[in-house]
Amino acid sequence: MEEVVQLIREDLEKLEISIEKLLTTRIPFIRDVVHHLTRSGGKRIRPILVILCSRLCGCRSDEHLPYAAIVEFIHTATLLHDDVVDNAVTRRGTATANILWGNEPSVLVGDFLFTKSFDLMVAHHNEEILKVMSKATTDLAEGEIMELLKTSDAQTLEEEYYEVIASKTAVLLSAACEIGALLGGVEHEKRIALRDFGFHMGMAFQLTDDLLDYTSTDRILGKDIGRDLKEGKVTLPLIHALKTATQTERESIEENLTKLHTTNEDFRKVKSIIEKYGGLDYTARISKEHIDAAKTLLNVFPASQYKKALVYLADHILARES
């Protein structure tokens, strides 16, 4: 990642200033809560996509920076609400906002970030971007609800899982890339290419997340591994294994999905069933297919350092360990 960061170092530095500046509010407490998340070593993957795609498409001004910040605000809002919904205790190696301050501020500061993001977008009046972003955030909210409704449901279909991760993750990365195309004013074909590139990146990103939840370690991941199982989240490794598991194995998985307290032993047992039926390899393969599709979409762009950085980023999504 160091090469990518180096290429857009100036933009990334300005982004941090932008994040501070745009977060103006009468209430210092809001800053404290948001800083807790924005300064805790997030990957900034969404703003990086806005920046790289804007530059790739020939945007030479700094008008992409507020949008890069806004996309990060919206992501941060969903993190705050997710952690309330999941009763999460740690994120990125530190205590979550809901643990530090309670659920109430997490809900309300999340709302503030959503509404402030729209207020900022309206102030920058780019109607096309407004359309893309308002559609994306609505999809996102739907995706979160779909995921919630599928909690502990061992009958979840692979297609349903894809619909959930498309909405809850891929649409925002897709929007981030499309913003770059819109700011650069490129032709329709390139806009669609970047939109779809972001979508596939988002799918691969979430698939890798769901894979790491079974394969990483607490220390590297910065949060507990096995959280998906504990929270009853039925992700692709599990869905794939459930297709061919025996009745006994299926029952064991179902029991663990609804259990109030999943032990490390429970986790190891479920993981061994997943491994037996190749659920991890299958997930890695689907993830790689999305990355391949993403990279191919970049063919409409001539060679440039920004294109190279996007390809690098795509490969990094697959290779990352946390």
Next chain:
Amino acid sequence: MEEVVQLIREDLEKLEISIEKLLTTRIPFIRDVVHHLTRSGGKRIRPILVILCSRLCGCRSDEHLPYAAIVEFIHTATLLHDDVVDNAVTRRGTATANILWGNEPSVLVGDFLFTKSFDLMVAHHNEEILKVMSKATTDLAEGEIMELLKTSDAQTLEEEYYEVIASKTAVLLSAACEIGALLGGVEHEKRIALRDFGFHMGMAFQLTDDLLDYTSTDRILGKDIGRDLKEGKVTLPLIHALKTATQTERESIEENLTKLHTTNEDFRKVKSIIEKYGGLDYTARISKEHIDAAKTLLNVFPASQYKKALVYLADHILARES
């Protein structure tokens, strides 16, 4: 209220259809949660203001109806999140969504309503309305956080209380009225008059709410009276009494604001202190001042049945019992 309802009966009927139609989503569950709130006998005060102000300003089409629905969606989103934050059990005489389905759907369906509202507004592309509404919802989110931070704070100043209720309630009613002016295309003076009219209506509305929480009965109010004290909400009746209360009385109030379980006896005790120092009369007086200011602002409009209805609505806000 019957006269007002009669005057805009057709609009109100179309509004209900609009609410249904605009709530399109892939997820039937979202409708269930929203219906639970929108069909449980809400006062529809915000959409009524959009409709009356639009008609007053000469809007003859139906373009005000989506906005009337959107304003109600945003209000509904805040109700869902408020009930999570307050751990509320009943609203409008029935169980709250968080009690029926848990906190998680309330948080996420609230998010959906916020994002969907923006998506709908962007689709109707009226830039001025977008600006008014995105500013109003950001203020609203800030107001909710300010209120939370002032919980159980017996030092809360009267000015701080006004800032909270202005943000959490008055700005949305103000925006509802301003939308009417914008759709009617009236001159600046009338737009400002309606904006301020809505603001004063909102202040009076919240002041009356906070008064009724001490003076109404559970049955009439459709929720427990004394909830503000139980939740540690420091409202004007209390703030006014605290100004002149004795040290012993102040300590008694402070104790009850932080108590985990407030009994009926505790409530009666605090209420008697409030009454002793005229906190209820004072709140009613301030509320009436706002209504008087609101009505005076309508002077820039010639006589009409819609103006008459707005005056009626203003008086109704003071006289209402629930």
